[in-house]
Amino acid sequence: MTGGVVSSLGKxxxxxxxxxxxxxxxxxxxxxxxxxYINIDPGTxxxxxxxxxxxxxxxxxxxxxxxxxxxxxxxxxxxxxSVTTGRIYQTVIDKERRGDxxxxxxxxxxxxxxxxxxxxxxxxxxxxxxxxxxxxxGTIGDIESAPFMEAVRQLKWELGQRALSVxxxxxxxxxxxxxxxTKPTQHSVKELQGMGIxxxxxxxxxxxxxxxxxxxxxxxxxxxxxxxxxQSEDLPSIYQVPVHMMEQGLDRIILQKMGxxxxxxxxxxxxxxxxxxxxxxxxxxxxALVGKYDxxxxxxxxxxSLNIAGIYNGVKVHLKFVNSELLxxxxxESELDDVDGIVICPGFGQxxxxxxxxxxxxxxxxxxxxxxxxxxxxxMVIEFARxxxxxxxxxxxxxxxxxxxxxxxxxxxQKNLTQMGGTMRLGAYDCTLSxxxxxxxxxxxPVVRERHRHRYEFNSAYTEAYxxxxxxxxxxxxxxxxxxxxxxxxxxxxxxxxxxPEYSSTVLHPHPLFVSFLQACAxxx
Numbered sequence: 001m002t003g004g005v006v007s008s009l010g011k012x013x014x015x016x017x018x019x020x021x022x023x024x025x026x027x028x029x030x031x032x033x034x035x036x037y038i039n040i041d042p043g044t045x046x047x048x049x050x051x052x053x054x055x056x057x058x059x060x061x062x063x064x065x066x067x068x069x070x071x072x073x074x075x076x077x078x079x080x081x082s083v084t085t086g087r088i089y090q091t092v093i094d095k096e097r098r099g100d101x102x103x104x105x106x107x108x109x110x111x112x113x114x115x116x117x118x119x120x121x122x123x124x125x126x127x128x129x130x131x132x133x134x135x136x137x138g139t140i141g142d143i144e145s146a147p148f149m150e151a152v153r154q155l156k157w158e159l160g161q162r163a164l165s166v167x168x169x170x171x172x173x174x175x176x177x178x179x180x181x182t183k184p185t186q187h188s189v190k191e192l193q194g195m196g197i198x199x200x201x202x203x204x205x206x207x208x209x210x211x212x213x214x215x216x217x218x219x220x221x222x223x224x225x226x227x228x229x230x231q232s233e234d235l236p237s238i239y240q241v242p243v244h245m246m247e248q249g250l251d252r253i254i255l256q257k258m259g260x261x262x263x264x265x266x267x268x269x270x271x272x273x274x275x276x277x278x279x280x281x282x283x284x285x286x287x288a289l290v291g292k293y294d295x296x297x298x299x300x301x302x303x304x305s306l307n308i309a310g311i312y313n314g315v316k317v318h319l320k321f322v323n324s325e326l327l328x329x330x331x332x333e334s335e336l337d338d339v340d341g342i343v344i345c346p347g348f349g350q351x352x353x354x355x356x357x358x359x360x361x362x363x364x365x366x367x368x369x370x371x372x373x374x375x376x377x378x379x380m381v382i383e384f385a386r387x388x389x390x391x392x393x394x395x396x397x398x399x400x401x402x403x404x405x406x407x408x409x410x411x412x413x414q415k416n417l418t419q420m421g422g423t424m425r426l427g428a429y430d431c432t433l434s435x436x437x438x439x440x441x442x443x444x445x446p447v448v449r450e451r452h453r454h455r456y457e458f459n460s461a462y463t464e465a466y467x468x469x470x471x472x473x474x475x476x477x478x479x480x481x482x483x484x485x486x487x488x489x490x491x492x493x494x495x496x497x498x499x500x501p502e503y504s505s506t507v508l509h510p511h512p513l514f515v516s517f518l519q520a521c522a523x524x525x
Contacts, residue, residue, distance in 0.1 A: 001015045002149075002152075003138070003168045003187070004139060004140045004141075004169035005170035009200055009205040010168070010241075011168050012064075012135060013241050014245075016071070016073060017066075019073045020072045020242045022244065022251065024266035024267070024268060026123065028128065028129050028130045029075070029129060029130065029133060030075060030122070030131075030132055030133070030383070031231075032083065032132065032133070034081070034119075034134060034136050035063055035137040035138075036137055036145040038089070039084055040084060041061045041084060042063055051064045051295065052297060052298055052300045052301060052451070054067045054301065054343065055295070056076070056081065056427070057428040057498065059074050059426035059428075060427075062079075062081070063079070063081035066082060067300060068136070070503075071304060071506045080122065081290050088112060088119070088147075090116050100307075108146075112147050113150050113240070116148055116495055117151045117155055118476050120134050136148050136152070140167075140188055153400045155199060158165075161259050162258065164254060165197055165198070165201070166202075166203065166460070167189065167192060167199035167201070167203070170185065171184070171185055171206045171263075180206065183281055186222060189202070199222070199251070200229070201228045201229075201246075202278070202411075203231070203232050204218065207230065207233070209231070215229045221367060227249065228257070230249075237275070239275060242268060244343075246511060251266055268359070270508055274311060274348070277312065277500065281310065283315045285317060285340040286338065287317055287320065287341045288339040289302065289326055289339070289345055290318065290344050290376065291383040292324050292345075294325065301505070302345065304502075305320055305510070306515070307509045309514035313518045322450075324355030324359065325355055327358050327405070328358070329358065331364050332358055339494075340522070341370070341517060342368055343370075343371045343372075344372040344373070344375075344376030344377075345375075345494075346374035346375045348375065355377065356375070356376065357379050360376075361387055364387075367505065369492055371496075373496075373501070373502065374500055377485075378481070380406060381407055381408060381466075381471070384471050385462070386451075395399070397409050397410050407454050407457060407458070408457065408458060410455055424452075426451075428447070428451050428452075429448050430477060430479075431478075431484040432446065432475065432477075432478045433475050434474040436474075437472065437487050438474070438489055439475060441494060442516045448475075451500050452498065452499050458473070458496065460483060463483070468490055472486065472487055472488070472489065473484065484497065497513070
């Protein structure tokens with residue numbers, strides 16, 4: 001899967017949709033993202049640079065598109081599903097230092113391209129797949145992606161019919177002229193052909209419905225059969241894309257071109273049921289996202305988890321971003337008095353912290369359903385210590401290393417680290433739930449497994465003081481005894497989790513905490 005003309009066309013959504021359709025035919029699939037940047041992973045990137053950092057079950061910090069892959073297909077991605085230029089070069093250089101290349105001169109071709117191909121073919125993965133979908137990040141023509149495109153060219157030549165190229169490109173609509181223009185697509189395909197890659201399928205991203213004459217023109221100029229030219233129009237929901245692609249026969253043309261059979265009809269029955277619930281929802285509820293990154297992609301999985309949970313509650317969720325850096329006692333009421341629920345978002349660093357603490361106090365004292373995630377949970381804990389326990393100087397060691405009441409402290413195994421990237425508590429860990437707790441009733445089971453991304457934790461030395469005052473520690477890791485969940489049962493819905501439940505919520509299996517939270521926002525609890 002490659003993209004042309006401009007970025008942000010939706011390669012991740014299209015890759016996920018193709019994966020979903022192939023699953024409907026009974027095939028086993030996996031989807032992976034190859035990013036051309038030199039960072040080893042996006043874990044140290046500012047969300048303004050790259051959007052949210054998604055975490056896999058085995059603790060890999062990855063691109064947010066892996067969240068789309070999981071939400072659409074219900075597969076569990078791992079560290080093998082996310083590859084960067086940095087990881088490729090690091091692997092090759094490590095091999096060179098060990099002498100694996102027997103003194104040969106290391107070059108982009110064949111050594112870098114061979115390592116790319118090896119990962120594209122999933123040679124380290126013992127799982128058997130019928131299809132491996134590989135999305136190449138960036139846009140055709142980017143200098144950074146040249147080695148990836150050379151690897152794709154070689155694989156297409158080596159694998160023949162077993163390899164297929166899907167190219168997503170843009171067909172703009174010029175309002176002044178009143179017509180769409182195919183020239184950008186033609187140039188994008190020409191650039192791809194100049195790299196030795198002939199696309200087998202073209203998907204045209206468009207704001208306007210394209211007439212058959214436009215599709216014929218593109219097919220003719222780009223050497224692609226007309227039945228393999230699809231259009232991806234703007235839709236009310238990204239979850240309509242698989243259905244839209246199926247209606248145009250994208251799944252059938254892929255199977256046909258790769259010499260595979262349509263094992264069963266892809267009817268997407270359950271998927272369409274969810275879409276019907278989404279379209280028939282009448283009630284609307286407003287949920288405030290209190291955070292410091294005014295960027296849609298910075299909290300992508302949280303946004304999607306809330307929207308999906310709304311679908312299952314018959315509610316259209318209106319998400320209101322509230323910049324925590326700008327919150328003050330003078331503005332808090334005007335920002336939050338009209339919301340039905342509050343999510344205190346995760347993050348790192350000092351900026352915007354006091355605003356999150358202020359939002360937690362307002363939510364707690366006004367009994368507004370509130371969900372604190374990771375740093376959001378820690379801010380709920382600090383606010384409670386300051387306002388209820390009477391520790392006016394309570395803080396996190398992350399924000400104030402000298403605080404006498406470090407109710408949030410650095411984890412023991414994080415104290416002597418010498419580098420930032422990939423060193424946090426990452427991946428899925430077990431959590432034991434207290435028998436009579438609200439979260440135990442929500443999950444419906446005594447032990448859950450959730451994904452983490454943090455360095456700091458609730459200081460268990462303060463557990464007794466918190467519980468006597470009404471904030472209960474109701475989820476703990478069975479091995480480290482790390483407090484994973486806090487709640488105030490006297491309030492309608494006031495729960496904080498040290499882990500990130502948004503990473504585990506999918507279209508067909510919404511996360512129970514988000515579903516319960518939206519029930520409370522809708523007044524059902």
